[in-house]
Amino acid sequence: MGQQTMQVVGMLGGRPIQILIDSGSTHNFLSAGLTHKLGMLVEDMPIVSVRVANGEQLPCSKVIRNFTLKMQGYVFGTDVFLIPLESYDLILGIQWLASLGDIL
Incomplete structure (x- = not known):
């Protein structure tokens, strides 16, 4: 994890998930395995x-x-692309960060 990332815990369907907020990722990604489960x-x-x-x-x-x-404590909605992920359940990239407005 580098200076352009932050790790947080989120909830999906009452289940805790590991989220990486990453300004180096172009889009939002969800674990294909988790999606299947x-x-x-x-x-x-x-x-x-x-x-x-x-x-x-x-x-x-x-x-x-x-x-x-x-x-x-906040509810967010966004599109997510499915890819195989090993360390995280969800990666929120520039696609999501830009929806929040200006980041200073």
Whole structure:
């Protein structure tokens, strides 16, 4: 975890999840394995190239629209792309950070 990241705990369906807030990631990412376990509604989409926390570019073709989570007592909604994640359940990137307004 570097200077551009912050780790927090959130809640998803009453279950605690590990969240990485990462200004180096282009989009928001949810663990494909967690999605499968929770039986969430997943949409297919045209393949896009996304950048993750370690700088790696990955192809992504699955999305959950209007994904809702509770974090630090606040409820947030955002789209999330599905990718295999090992250390975190959710990565919130620039896509989510930009929705909060100016970050100073």
